[in-house]
Amino acid sequence: MKQQTKISEAVVRRLPLYLQALNELSRGEVQTVSSQALGRKLDLNPAQIRKDLAYFGEFGRKGIGYDVSYLISKIRHILKLDRGINVALVGAGNLGQALCNYNRYSRDNMKIVAVFDDHPDKIGMQINTMRVQPMEELKATVEALQIRIGIITVPSAAAQKVADQLADAGIEGILNFAPAILKVPPSVRVHHADFTTELLSLAYYLEKDADHDDDKVVD
Amino acid sequence: MKQQTKISEAVVRRLPLYLQALNELSRGEVQTVSSQALGRKLDLNPAQIRKDLAYFGEFGRKGIGYDVSYLISKIRHILKLDRGINVALVGAGNLGQALCNYNRYSRDNMKIVAVFDDHPDKIGMQINTMRVQPMEELKATVEALQIRIGIITVPSAAAQKVADQLADAGIEGILNFAPAILKVPPSVRVHHADFTTELLSLAYYLEKDADHDDDKVVD
DNA sequence: TAGATTGTTAATCGATTAACAATC
């Protein structure tokens, strides 16, 4: 592992994409893949893929390409998915429940192992094999189960408070579904998963409404 | 509206963020905001905010800043949210149901008005005020309700087929929650909302597991 | 007027892509 250069976020964010495509190829019994083939599949420039991977080591063979299973194991290692990572979810509403049931992260060794909520109606509720716990139990459970990542699916107004509690419990990373900008200590990394941003920005690219011509169409 | 320059995706994707922060300020009865204040709130460079907005017009006043409600109305117009936009959702599983109930897009004039699924168990099911419809009814409903955006929440394996059907029905934009790369005609724009990417890339930034020292820590 | 803040140009920074020697 070289790691001397700081690796940019853009690169890291592409690694799960590579993993996803490689897993698909692996299921299709494909042994070897070139950066060109992978690029076609993912709509990315082959040079970019090669450069991204080269930050972490020499995984390919000139004239041949990349061995699919070998590359999978390498990327899994880089993303620290070769060891199990426990996740806590806070906010047992519709979205939270959906994510708990989804649990397709298991293949990737990520697992939601505890669910928390503030509301008396929710506490004690059964989701999958988990019982919804009160927030008071957060810190103890995080320590007991060595939970390292927290998912926030509470309403926007409550998100900051939950983030504080997660940070206090010693969590290292937060995936935030609430449309709110969280302030956290530098030891905690926050990734944003609010899809409303994606949905609203999608609207920008719609054609100007054809029913009305009060906006002159000048291109 | 100037629009002669092609506006970059990065800029467009920040507009919903601005809108979100401005809405918050508006609820807090704030009349006016400077790019600096907004930048602090959103963790963005003030110059970037000014530049972004300047692509679309002169919305601020030198020495004063931006009028909050005026800027909200301008951004809503740019994002085409000043007219209602109807959305269809395909895939009435856990996640799909959660998104239907969520429906907090209403304030933003986006509304899920129809839900579709393939599975006999799901068809006819009631979600909110909507009845889950079979896929056969997709095209007719899209036309009847002037639906312009589709949300895909089906399993990965079915995503491409659904995308084809949405494109065929005349949808203009797709928000895809499935971890799959969709091939669509150029008339359709796809935005990706698969949070597993964000979750997995979060793992990269975790501290090396402190329990084991089989990896020498060389910084 | 003095202080604040915009809109915009120029400078910087970083990320993507092209090109190619090395080599399977």
Add this chain to the structure above:
DNA sequence: TAGATTGTTAATCGATTAACAATC
């Protein structure tokens, strides 16, 4: 060997940030 494809350097492209005149 000839063809394919990597790893990597150099060139390009685009996005962010700094700086400042204009002006409220």
